[in-house]
Amino acid sequence: MLGMVYKVIEQIFSKKSTNCFPMKYIPNNTTQYLNQGIIHPPIVVKEGFRGRLEYDFQSCTGCGLCSKVCPANAIELYSAEINSKKTKRVVIYLTRCTFCKECVDICPRNSITITKSFCMADYKKYGNSLVVGSEYRQQFEIKDHADVE
Amino acid sequence: MIMILAIALIMTIVGLILGLLLKGIDRKIAAYFQSRIGPPLLQPVYDIIKLMYKQTIIPVTAVRWLFSSAPVIALASSALLLLYITIPYIFYIFEINTTLQGDLIVVLYCILIPSIAMVTGAFSSGSPYAAIGAQREMVILMSIELPIAVVIISVAWHAADSMADPFAISSLFEYPLWHNAGAFGVLGGILLFFAMVLVLPAEMSRVPFDQAEAETELAEGISVEYSGKLLAFILLTDAFKALALSMLVVILFFPYTLSQLFGISFQMYGHTLTPFVEIVFLLFKIIVIYSFGITFIRVVMARLKISQVARFFLFAITAISIIGLILIMLDPNMRII
Amino acid sequence: MKSDIVYPLNIGPVHPAFKEPIKFTFRIEGEQVAGVDIDFGYTHRGIEKIALERNYIQIIYLLERVCGICSFSHPLAYCLAIEDVAEIQVPDRARYIRTIIGELERLHSHLLWTGIAAHEIGFDTLFMYTWNIREKVLDCLEEFTGNRINYGMLTIGGVRRDITPENSETITRMLEYYMELYDRASEILLDDLTLRARTEGIGILSREQAEMFCAVGPTARGSGLLKDVRIDYPVNAYYDIPWLNPISPRDIGKEPIGDVYDRMAVRVLEIKQSLNVIQFCMENLPEGDINSGEGAVKIINKLKKLEGEGIGRYEAPRGEVCHYVILDNQEHPIQLKVKAPTYSNGFTWIPMLTNIEIADIPIVIASIDPCVACADRMTFIRKDGAKERYSWDYLHQKSIQKYKRSANQ
Numbered sequence: 001m002l003g004m005v006y007k008v009i010e011q012i013f014s015k016k017s018t019n020c021f022p023m024k025y026i027p028n029n030t031t032q033y034l035n036q037g038i039i040h041p042p043i044v045v046k047e048g049f050r051g052r053l054e055y056d057f058q059s060c061t062g063c064g065l066c067s068k069v070c071p072a073n074a075i076e077l078y079s080a081e082i083n084s085k086k087t088k089r090v091v092i093y094l095t096r097c098t099f100c101k102e103c104v105d106i107c108p109r110n111s112i113t114i115t116k117s118f119c120m121a122d123y124k125k126y127g128n129s130l131v132v133g134s135e136y137r138q139q140f141e142i143k144d145h146a147d148v149e
Numbered sequence: 150m151i152m153i154l155a156i157a158l159i160m161t162i163v164g165l166i167l168g169l170l171l172k173g174i175d176r177k178i179a180a181y182f183q184s185r186i187g188p189p190l191l192q193p194v195y196d197i198i199k200l201m202y203k204q205t206i207i208p209v210t211a212v213r214w215l216f217s218s219a220p221v222i223a224l225a226s227s228a229l230l231l232l233y234i235t236i237p238y239i240f241y242i243f244e245i246n247t248t249l250q251g252d253l254i255v256v257l258y259c260i261l262i263p264s265i266a267m268v269t270g271a272f273s274s275g276s277p278y279a280a281i282g283a284q285r286e287m288v289i290l291m292s293i294e295l296p297i298a299v300v301i302i303s304v305a306w307h308a309a310d311s312m313a314d315p316f317a318i319s320s321l322f323e324y325p326l327w328h329n330a331g332a333f334g335v336l337g338g339i340l341l342f343f344a345m346v347l348v349l350p351a352e353m354s355r356v357p358f359d360q361a362e363a364e365t366e367l368a369e370g371i372s373v374e375y376s377g378k379l380l381a382f383i384l385l386t387d388a389f390k391a392l393a394l395s396m397l398v399v400i401l402f403f404p405y406t407l408s409q410l411f412g413i414s415f416q417m418y419g420h421t422l423t424p425f426v427e428i429v430f431l432l433f434k435i436i437v438i439y440s441f442g443i444t445f446i447r448v449v450m451a452r453l454k455i456s457q458v459a460r461f462f463l464f465a466i467t468a469i470s471i472i473g474l475i476l477i478m479l480d481p482n483m484r485i486i
Numbered sequence: 487m488k489s490d491i492v493y494p495l496n497i498g499p500v501h502p503a504f505k506e507p508i509k510f511t512f513r514i515e516g517e518q519v520a521g522v523d524i525d526f527g528y529t530h531r532g533i534e535k536i537a538l539e540r541n542y543i544q545i546i547y548l549l550e551r552v553c554g555i556c557s558f559s560h561p562l563a564y565c566l567a568i569e570d571v572a573e574i575q576v577p578d579r580a581r582y583i584r585t586i587i588g589e590l591e592r593l594h595s596h597l598l599w600t601g602i603a604a605h606e607i608g609f610d611t612l613f614m615y616t617w618n619i620r621e622k623v624l625d626c627l628e629e630f631t632g633n634r635i636n637y638g639m640l641t642i643g644g645v646r647r648d649i650t651p652e653n654s655e656t657i658t659r660m661l662e663y664y665m666e667l668y669d670r671a672s673e674i675l676l677d678d679l680t681l682r683a684r685t686e687g688i689g690i691l692s693r694e695q696a697e698m699f700c701a702v703g704p705t706a707r708g709s710g711l712l713k714d715v716r717i718d719y720p721v722n723a724y725y726d727i728p729w730l731n732p733i734s735p736r737d738i739g740k741e742p743i744g745d746v747y748d749r750m751a752v753r754v755l756e757i758k759q760s761l762n763v764i765q766f767c768m769e770n771l772p773e774g775d776i777n778s779g780e781g782a783v784k785i786i787n788k789l790k791k792l793e794g795e796g797i798g799r800y801e802a803p804r805g806e807v808c809h810y811v812i813l814d815n816q817e818h819p820i821q822l823k824v825k826a827p828t829y830s831n832g833f834t835w836i837p838m839l840t841n842i843e844i845a846d847i848p849i850v851i852a853s854i855d856p857c858v859a860c861a862d863r864m865t866f867i868r869k870d871g872a873k874e875r876y877s878w879d880y881l882h883q884k885s886i887q888k889y890k891r892s893a894n895q
Contacts, residue, residue, distance in 0.1 A: 003674035004449045008182040008611060017618050018186040046629040047652065050638070069782045071540070071547030100547050100638040105646070106782050183614040277495055281517075281844060356608045357680060365503040365606045365848045451680040452608025454845040455517060 019043055045116050050099040052117040053092050055133045060111040062088030066103035072096045075103060080140040089140065092132040095125050153249070156239070157232050164231050167432070168388030169193040171395070174436060175444050182448040193388065197381050205377030210275025219270025220375065220382035226262035227389035233259060234396050237318045242406065242427045251318030253301045256397065260297065260352065263386050264290055271371035282370025285455050286354070286361035292462035293348045299470040300341050300348075303477050304401050307334070322404045330480060337476030342402050344470040346442040349394055351462065353387070355443050357450040358458055391443075395435045398442065403434055492520060495844070499528045503606060503848035506858035510851070514844065522839040524832070530862040537822045542568060542642060542789050543782045545822070549809075550636045552824060553860045555598060557636045558591045559802030560824065563809040566721055566798030568642050571813050572789060578772040580644035585723040586657070586767045587631065587639055588800070589760040593664075594623045595803035596753045596760075599855045600675060603750065606848040607684045612674065619667060626660045629653060642785050644777025657768055664761055675754050676738065682747065689838040689850035691744040699833040703805020704752045705854045707733055709744035715801035723767055733759060746853040790817055802827055804855045826860030 020040040045051070067075040067090060074096035080089040092103075092112070103112050120130065128134050173190040180187025189195075207213055237251040264286060271283035305315040308324045326338050351358035362370040372383050406427050407413060416422065453461070498509035507528035513521040533552055537545050545564065552560045562584060569576060576584075597620040604612035624634045630653035631637035639645050649657075675681070691701065696709035706713045714732040716724045724730060733755045735742040742748050780788075795812045805827030812821035831854040838850050 002679075003670065004611060004678055007615065007670075007674060008445075008448050011184040011615075012178075012181045014184065016181070016186050017184045017621070020186070046625065048629060048632045048647070050632040065783060068541070069543050071544040098547055098636070098638075099633070101632070101646075102543065102547070102638075102782060183611050184618055185614065277493070281495070356610075359608065360845065363608065363845065365608065366845055368502050448611045450609070451604070451612075451678075451684050452845075453680065453683065454843055456843065457683060 045118060049116050049118070050101050050114050052094065052115050052120060053097065053099075053103075053132050054113045054115055055090070055092060056111040056113070057089065057133060057136045059109045060089055061109055062090075063108065064088060064090075065106050065108070066090060066112060069102045069106050071100060071102065072098045074098070078137060078141050080136075081142045082140055086142070089133070089136060091134055091137050093126070094120055094130045094132060153236070156236065160232055160235060160239070161228050164228070164235070164389060164392055165385065166194075168231075168385075168390075168392040169197065171391050171436065171439055172388055175391070175439060178440050178444045179448050182444070193384065197384060200381035200384070201378060203377040203380075205379055208275060208374050211374065212273040212275075215273040216270055216374075217379060219266045219273065220379045220386065223263040223266035223270075223386040224382045224389070226259060226266065227386045227393065230256070230259040230263070231389050231393040231396070234318065234393055234400060238322070238396075238400055238404070238431070239428075241319060241322045242424045242431075244424075250314065250320070253305060253316045253318060256318070257298060257301055260394070260397075261290065261294075263390060264352075267371050267383070267386075270375070274374040276374050278367045278369075278373045279371055282361045282363075282367050282373070286371055288455055288459055289351050289354075289358060289361065289462075292459050293351050293466075296344050296348050296462060296466045296470045297352075299467070299474050300345050300401065303337070303341055303470075303474040306474070307477055307480075318400065321400055325404050326402055330477075332480075333476045334480035337473040337480065338402070340469050340473035340476065342398075344466050344473065345398055345401065346438075347446075347466055348462075349398065349438075349442040350446055351458070352394055353390060353443060356447040357453045359452060360455045360458060363452060391439065392435065395439045395442070398438050399431065399434045406430070491515070497847060498525075503851065504858070505602070506856075508856070508858045510839075510847070512839075512844075512847070517843045517845070519839060519842050519844065519847065522836060524835060526832070526858070526862055528862070529859045531859065534822050534824060538818055538820065541786050541817050542819070543786060545819070546640055546642075547636075547638065549824070550638070553802075553826065553857045554635055555595045556591070556802040556804060556807065556826075556857070556860075558587050558639070559800050559807045560809070560826075561640045562588065563798040563800045563802075563807045564811070564822075565640050565642050566800065567796040567809045567811045568789065568798075568813075570796035570798060571794045571811065572642070572792055572796075574643045574778065576644055577775045577777065579648075579774045580776045582723045582767045582771050583645045583649055583776060584640070586649070586764055587627070587637060587645075588722065589763045589767075590623055590627055592803045593757055593760045593764075594620050594627070595855075596757050597623070599753060599803075599852075600750070603685075603746075603849060603852050604681070606852045607681070609678075609681060612678075612681070615674070616671075619664075619671065622660055622663055626656050629656050641777055641782070642789075643780070644775070646777065648776050649771070654768060654771070657764065661761060661765055661768070664757075668758055668761070672754050672758075676751060684846075684849065685745065685747040685750060687743075687745050687747075688842050688846045689746045689853055691834050691838050693742075693744065695837045696744065696834065699837075700830045701805075701834050702830045703801070703803070703827050703855075704733075704749050704756065705805065705831045705834060707752045708735065708742060708749035710734060710736075710742035715799050715806045719799050721798075721800060723770075726770070727763060727766055730759075730763065746849055749853050786817065789813060791815065795821075804828065804857060805831060824860070826857060828854070828857045828861035829863075832856065832861055 062077070062080075064077050067073075067077050074093045075090050076093065077088050077090055080087055099114075101114055104114050122129050124130070170190065170193075172193040173188070176192065177187045177190060207216055233251060234256060237249060240247050240249065268283045268286050271279040271286070304321065304326055307326060307328075307330075308315045308320050314320055326341075327335065330338060350356070354362050360370075362372060367373065372380065375383055407430050408423060408427070492513050492515050495512045495514045496509065497512065498504055499507040509525040509528065511523040511525070512519050533548060537548055540548055546561045549560045549564050550557045568574075597616050601613040601616040601620070604610070604616065627637065628634050630649060631639045631647065639647060691705065691709050693710045696706050696711050701709065701711070702713065712732040712734060717730055717732055733752050735748045735751045737755055738751055740748070740751065778785075792813045793815055795810065798809045800807050806825075807827060808825040810821070810823040810825075811819045814820045834854060835851065838853070839847065842850060
């Protein structure tokens with residue numbers, strides 16, 4: 001009947017459950033926040049947490065399986081020219097990604113890997129920090145009109 | 150006269166800050182009860198500052214002059230209530246002789262005015278939520294009126310055998326309720342204190358008696374249509390009321406000063422510091438009353454229904470306070486006849 | 487407090503008492519509710535339609551988003567339906583892992599509901615308390631599925647990730663934590679004075695009404711109907727648990743009358759039941775494969791060549807989830823029907839919401855644990871804002887026309 005009364009009196013002396021925001025002020029871009037002044041260390045993410053994707057451009061063969069299974073259609077195939085050979089490569093839009101790890105599981109060359117990083121806030125939705133592989137796209141993409149159709 | 154005005158002005162500003170701080174302490178303690186860290190102590194002050202910058206929107210359905218004047222009246226009357234209760238005590242602490250005594254009956258009326266103003270503003274806003282909230286606020290006001298009156302009358306009753314005016318606030322300091330009380334008197338005093346502490350959250354619209362502003366039912370009820378500066382006034386009214394009502398409980402039940410209790414006084418470089426220490430002690434008492442009467446009760450209870458509240462106050466609390474009154478009347482040491 | 491004046495009170499579409507948009511129009515007499523009109527359709531997302539354009543693997547992740555809390559039950563029902571069509575045998579270990587995740591989900595869903603119910607009646611300390619202890623199960627889920635919700639654990643024919651020895655240690659520790667906590671927490675939840683004052687005797691749904699409106703899940707069980715898909719149509723590891731019985735308020739020695747308190751008692755007791763089921767599964771976890779070992783592409787190619795219809799049923803925390811799919815030699819299903827628990831329970835609001843006070847409205851609405859987005863099936867957008875009502879006959883005729891057309895093609 002008075003369980004809550006005892007509970008609150010107990011709680012006033014026990015350790016508080018609040019997780020403080022790691023910084024005093026919100027940074028413009030949390031992808032790089034770890035370099036700046038931290039007042040509360042962030043909570044350690046658990047084993048098996050699925051965070052930001054990383055893409056290995058060199059080992060990718062452009063088979064396109066990942067874009068086929070991606071439930072959110074977050075992986076886009078584009079035509080690229082590498083060593084004067086026409087092939088395909090992908091970019092991953094993290095703003096659409098649901099972090100289901102399907103692409104990591106299906107990739108035959110293990111070109112896509114998953115990390116534990118969860119800091120993905122930015123001002124630009126399609127900024128370079130939120131499109132994995134965009135730096136290669138700028139370098140290698142060829143605008144093929146037949147492909148665009 | 151000028152001195153009183155100056156004191157009133159200073160005390161309004163100090164009371165404003167202290168009232169907001171009291172709300173901050175309340176939120177902090179409530180957070181600790183709930184195993185949280187809680188907002189910064191000055192969060193209510195930041196809220197007020199933010200609201201002062203915000204646009205004030207008056208709904209088209211509202212009666213414009215009534216809607217915008219109600220918070221101002223509430224703020225002014227709650228400030229008046231605070232000053233009316235506090236000034237006699239401050240004079241008493243500083244040992245200033247004055248004819249200003251204060252009257253408990255006026256206090257009884259002053260408690261009502263901010264709530265009535267809020268109810269008027271809510272009815273004039275034209276929102277159905279506010280209308281329901283205002284109806285509920287009226288029901289609560291009517292149910293708690295009798296217990297408050299009984300408490301005040303009992304306190305005055307016991308002071309009636311003294312030479313002083315029984316209904317004057319200043320005579321409470323000379324003859325506190327527990328002054329030469331017997332067993333009946335102490336028991337009656339405890340019952341009256343219990344009734345008064347339960348009336349506090351109802352007067353302040355806090356859980357479990359916050360039906361008028363019930364967030365999940367009525368979306369803040371009586372203050373639902375207010376925004377910007379008018380909402381800031383409502384929050385300030387709340388701060389004044391918080392301070393004034395806990396102050397009222399203090400002067401009704403625990404008006405003792407440190408020098409009365411322990412006979413100590415504080416000196417420094419030949420000047421007496423006793424009044425300032427007494428003020429700190431007074432604030433301590435206010436915080437204790439507030440955190441037990443309002444913070445603790447609001448964290449351990451769910452919001453009741455309006456019918457349950459009306460029944461609770463009209464029967465249980467009224468009965469308790471009347472029993473307290475009878476016990477005090479029966480106490481032979483307090484007899485006047 | 488009754489008065490002669492009847493006035494309307496709109497609650498919703500957006501209101502602090504609701505977590506999702508839905509509109510109630512009450513007729514109020516004083517503080518009493520005289521009647522109610524419920525209006526769905528503010529959060530229709532067209533998931534069933536989107537699903538027809540995705541392949542079989544993509545749909546799993548889409549269906550996780552049907553409901554944030556039942557994010558395992560919906561894809562599980564879908565996987566069961568597909569496995570029904572394709573006659574895929576699920577390995578034993580996968581069945582047990584599915585059961586464990588399902589029960590962990592039930593645990594956190596019921597704790598979440600208790601917090602919301604406490605918030606609806608202004609009991610914020612209880613709200614903070616239950617959500618605080620819920621963190622433990624979410625941490626546990628995060629550790630071995632990778633996410634706090636939307637676990638991404640399911641695949642057709644099994645599960646995607648195994649329970650490692652470290653994970654099982656975490657789960658054991660979590661079970662100990664809750665077992666230790668349960669007695670005290672259930673005392674707070676079931677015996678608190680003000681909580682009882684606010685929940686007893688309101689929102690009554692009698693046994694007959696529950697039967698009539700086809701109530702499911704804790705709503706039905708709170709009214710004394712012994713109805714639980716886990717027992718009636720067992721899937722996963724529920725075959726192997728002989729002691730599993732539908733919960734009823736009789737288990738705490740109270741004759742069920744179908745009020746809010748009964749529904750709360752059922753949920754609190756189901757927390758204990760879930761803990762026992764998880765413990766059983768952890769103790770009897772068989773060795774072996776966790777899925778067929780085929781990749782996503784192989785599964786899609788296999789299902790491409792199939793034809794037929796399948797049905798999957800599972801007891802989500804809120805009640806029965808039922809998914810129905812039709813496959814027709816294509817890369818995507820040609821029909822997917824989702825039946826969420828609120829779809830059945832939504833109708834029980836009408837008897838519950840009559841003859842209560844305004845103050846009871848939020849808790850009674852919350853008492854069936856509504857998931858409005860799950861139940862929204864159609865929305866009308868017209869320029870003039872006018873509303874049309876379609877009769878049963880009209881809709882029946884329309885559906886006959888549609889299926890005749892598709893049969894002729």
